[in-house]
Amino acid sequence: MICAQLSAINGLDVAFPNSTLYAATESAYWSIQEASLAPLCIAKPRSSNDVASIIKTIANQDCPFAIKSQGHAPAAGFANIDEGITIDLMGLDAVTTNEDASIAHVGSGASWLDVYAHLDPVNKTVAGGRNGGVGVGGLTLGGGISYFSPQVGFTCDSVTNFEIVLANGELVETNASSQSDLFRALKGGLNNFGVVTRIDFHTLPIDEILGGRVVNDISHRNEVFDAFRNIADAYPYDVHASITTSAIFNAATKAWTLLSAPIYTKPQTNPKVYAELFAVPSISNTVKITQLHTLANESAIAQTNQIFSTGTYGVSTQLLDRIFDICNDTLHDFNVPGSLQWITTFEPLPTVFVSRGAHNNVLGTSPDHGNVMILLFSASWSDLDSSSSVHAKLEEVLRKINTVAKEMGQLREFVYANYAGIYQKPISSYGVQNDAYLRHVAKKYDPHGVFQSQVPGGFKLFD
Template identity: 35%
Template structure:
């Protein structure tokens, strides 16, 4: 597998700097001495519960031990031990939803599982929701709604807060309010030195901006303070169409993206191919955040016929996220995905779909034993920060309008058998080349790659632009001068 090859290369590159399984077990013993109630070995029920909590099977690696900190101080103590070992590799798990193997767990080494650090509280006179980094979005919404509040967060309840926010984050309310990371008013962060700092608009503002898109390169976030706003119901959900409706649905999505911008319309359009059943199924999952004005710009998408199932409801955000979670956790499988972005045109969505539809059955046929399902999903990007608000690190200027102009594509394979992993990864690379070739041909290809949907072989940090990546490197050198998060954390997208 590709990750194994990367790990082998990293061992060659850094030599003895990376610990063997025996050395990592020695580090585990030291961690167990310092954090005896938070360190778990493979024979412990808590260890096995942590491994089984990963939603995708390829993520269920087996570290030498798992640390489940209960406070920022616990994280600080663990980082100090890991840094002093100078060789033990480690990973950090928030919700564990990133599909790239090795990004949130590790084979041998140490995994810091944040799930015990999951407090959620409303503070500052109902203006802020404080979220510990191990909390899942379902708990955040359930807690906030008790005070008639909500936040910019994930659209699936079982997704974790930490990776979502530090990768940018697209919310139900993003068309109106922008990236979810831009609603973070403060990050509590444990640095490689073990120091616990707060990063916000006035304290460590460079780190504050870097964490909004730069993910795991600077430290471990232990708490997010999120801007709260009044909770409302939203209208929408899943609509499944007959296969004959695919072209009309893609036409309606193109018109939606090309027409007048509607800040209350959110969601995506997917075409799904089930190789075992030999069927293509078009689906829209769309929401309107001002139910009294529905369906707004969604009208043409939601009126496409024929429809097989209409699951649209008006409900609190928490109900929508709970419904979405049921589909994610029902039947764990292996999955890999990749992403690219392009400007909308009258033909680009149709051309991408036609190419994918022609090729994907042949790809799936080669690995029929793995019972593959393939998807392509089209959706919009949020707006960058404007009006003098604090910057993020995603690379868009305040003058750009990605929310109006751009579409990002997610290409997915879901399957049963590990033996098919390498083949589907190569297929993802081939699809990206073909699809980006079409976009280049039309002059609509955009550099941006959404980090939370990027494959391990992509470089989303480079897609922010060279100037932004250089700035992120400077911040990483400042707050982690010894490169602990570059060298000892093999997973994630790196700056060096």
């Protein structure tokens, strides 16, 4: 019934099951769990006005809906829905700039690769996602960690303006001088306030950068963890350095591998900050001078089942070792039919990074907490029927990690929403004041709670 009303909107594409248009959206999700959900129909707006017409049609009706940008949130239901309507924003992918390219105007359904491919030729960039396939909408509304974050903060800290469709269908621009309370709430407030249609960002200059991957044998774990710690906990932190270090476990072969992605946001071949890491004997090292859009253009992987979870901790080699041991002990003898891979990825969240947007976003991170590190603990597996046992194992590991980290005085409150598992509570980790602020702003701009009750996907404010 509502799908028929949507189909009547002039110029709006509405896709129904068994059509090519419908399949195109379903195949664009990153995880099988999201792609397995079957909306009644998928609305595919091509303009902000289309989105306004959609919301006017479906808000306050008895029909749940989901909002999708590039569909990279792994959890089922975050950006897709059974027995409801999915709004697929991928048609809102325009990237333009103002005259001197100091501001980029980006459709919220664009991918970060769209942004970098457009801006690299004019030697500008936005502090956005590292993998080019990730969506501008989801990453920015959850905060956003970028190679440039030590220079300019979370991705949301570079936003100058959000264009958003509110629950009443009104299309508004929100920025520091217009509805500034909503502007701030959107910097970490996820999909709780409306459908964001365009995001304007401060750009920053970019030349070529240094980037690639270093693979080390697990026997060099201590040296790699030491190098990571010394990068992550340096005072002063080198603001051009951005690194992730992962320990990857293949459940079939029982083999661990170490994979680091050291990036330097200047064309410098051997920055001092990576000397210790580069001195560790490696199996392969692809680090070289390159362009951001080349680095971000990672080949797409086939859809698999995926789960994320996260924690934030003080930077400590001892804790890195303990986390590795917990994972190894708990996961070593666990397996499921088909393939199964576990990834523990560590990345620095130095004080210089969080100081950029403190008080301007709602994430609650503060330089007062010192240099910390974020863990993204994830699994990918092929057998859908094994999902509940993989989920349970993942929760067990994270529980053990948090218990040990707490005993060591290294557990921090922040739960990064973009990496959080469905069972975690990122919004309450922003702190009591930010949590209350978000609820207050939501009540003001969405008094009937459309984005709380009719949009069940994602982390809600009144859970």
